[in-house]
Amino acid sequence: MTDSATDLSQRLQLLRTAQRAEPMPDWPARAARLRTLEKMLLEQREAFAAAIHADFGCRPREETDLLELFPSLSAIRHALGHGRRWMKPRRQLAGLAFLPARTELRPQPLGVVGIIVPWNYPLYLAVGPLVDALVAGNRAMLKMSEFTPRFSALFAEQVARCFQPGEVAVATGDAAVAQAFSALPFDHLLFTGSTAVGHHVMRAAAANLTPVTLELGGKSPAIIGPGARFEHAVERILFGKLVNAGQTCIAPDYVLLPRSQVADFVTAARAIAGRLYPRLDENAQYASIVSDRQYRRIAALRDDAVAAGARAETLGDAPAGADNRLPRRLPPVLLTGVDDSMSVMQEEIFGPLLPLVPYDNLDEAIAYVTAHPHPLALYLFEQDHALIDRVLARTLAGGVTINDTLYHIAQHGLPFGGVGASGMGGYHGETGFRTFSHLKPVFRQARFNGVGLLNPPYGARFRRMLGLLLKRG
Structure with missing residues (x-):
């Protein structure tokens, strides 16, 4: 009803x-x-x-x-x-x-x-x-x-x-x-x-x-800095991406990482996903996509990116075709070779697809983030405090987690919210x-006070009192 x-x-x-x-x-x-x-x-x-x-x-x-x-x-x-x-x-x-x-x-x-x-x-x-x-x-x-x-x-x-x-x-x-x-x-x-x-x-x-x-929502980036603990970064990014099969408003939407580490990320992610979600095709601890409509939308983002030149790397140890074996069971996929013309880099993914965007220096990664609408969340993996401060100072996001994902949302002492488009x-x-x-602001006047000294008619006394107010502010 x-x-x-x-x-x-x-x-x-x-x-x-x-x-x-x-x-x-x-x-x-x-x-x-x-x-x-x-x-x-x-x-x-x-x-x-x-x-x-x-x-x-x-x-x-x-x-x-x-x-x-x-x-x-x-x-x-x-x-x-x-x-x-x-x-x-x-x-x-x-x-x-x-x-x-x-x-x-x-x-x-x-x-x-x-x-x-x-x-x-x-x-x-x-x-x-x-x-x-x-x-x-x-x-x-x-x-x-x-x-x-x-x-x-x-x-x-x-x-x-x-x-x-x-x-x-x-x-x-x-x-x-x-x-x-x-x-x-x-x-x-x-x-x-x-x-x-x-x-x-x-x-x-x-x-x-x-x-x-x-x-x-929006496209929340995860940045792997040059001094990151790499395996730890990959694991925590995958955790944040794959709980609820990526259907999380603050899930990492894409990864910015050093160009030399793209292949290493794919290798590490494959092993980690297999460890977190063994036998993906029958694993009841990996969520389904909520509806046929959402399933088709996410699959279309993946397929359109591949058709435009991206490479899809399926994670986990599910057999080929497992995404059709169970209702709305979509295996995690890394996408390499993406560019901003692809829909997967324009729309919030809200599913288990993870584009990898390489950079040559950290300032390039920062510039990429700032050139796009402000994200709901930003994740940074780095040990160098000066680099962390540089990213925090030069980017604007609803919330930030350093060296992990998602958990800023669970801190009662921190507000949760977006900024701009997020x-x-x-x-x-x-x-x-x-x-x-x-x-509600309340002003309580004292019984004995000097406000009457400012009443009209405005004579010499008033001008002296006004002069004192203007000097002392």
Whole structure:
């Protein structure tokens, strides 16, 4: 069963009515909602993993636990440990010219937050922003992906069972429902998905002047520096690329590496992929591509690149033709000899293809990154601190991991978000609390103060006081 535009409006109104009745939930109320979410995840762990597995055709339970359940629970527990402190007003003395007045920043819930959830990590990318919205004291309404229908239906059912209708609501349905959802007058809207769809979401939100956080994607590079621990770099790049079969917004999209190491990368990657995913054609720990449409899109990127002159190096020890043996099972492929005219170097891959782009010096690699839209993530493998600092200073990316991949997303003390074409705004941890809060500025005037000295009529006394203000600023 999917939701109509009328259903969505009614649900939003119910949430808004509840928010108006309790505009500033205290900490016990917020903590109770977070613990309800935690309990739901623990109780439904098996069922959620099974539903995601069924939607994908094959999604390893281990990956769902590691990449979705663990960070979801960790986010809840971090919020429970720090949320009370985040709520406290931040007080200080006013500027020198206004003493003895005081100021404060008072965090206040925005109201009702809308969250549009993608299909690639449907549990974590629902729960992560939901945690931030709840710890900030908001109500929330989620639109689940139609491309993971079993999980979406189960998640909606469990939220309805565990939460009051005025706390959290979940909508399901197709692209038309998503379009109607993004046009609702939320107090904040968070969208995770493609850059192309992000344009439509932002356009719809603009009609209501709804502020948006856009978590998009793009082509995230992995740079192997001249001083990298090479085998380690290859292993960590493959790990980041092949979990969830590359269907990760911050997966390494291509590798920049010294020209002399291209052949060595292929050799090392072949051995490492065979070790990580033995018997790829029947290995249940390697994910399937989520849909026939996505499978055809990724296979077309591979085939078009080969037709244009690239060389495809299939990894793993699966027999020839294994990509057709199991439904939507696509083996990892390295692509060498690529150039920017190929679609695989223009579009976000979002699958187990990994182009290798050689460079002759590190400045050339930096120039390549900066000549393209800012990526959501950047990965650098290097031991020389001066070179690391050079790359960090001269590139702009949503987030960076040094000598590994993916794990900057799991740090509660770091915001997660994009820049430019890869997104706007951020969340996670205290940053998420602030994203979904209004930091209300409050100026408290002291009973005895000197502001009356600046009242009209403007005579000699006024000019003396103004002169002092202009000198001391």
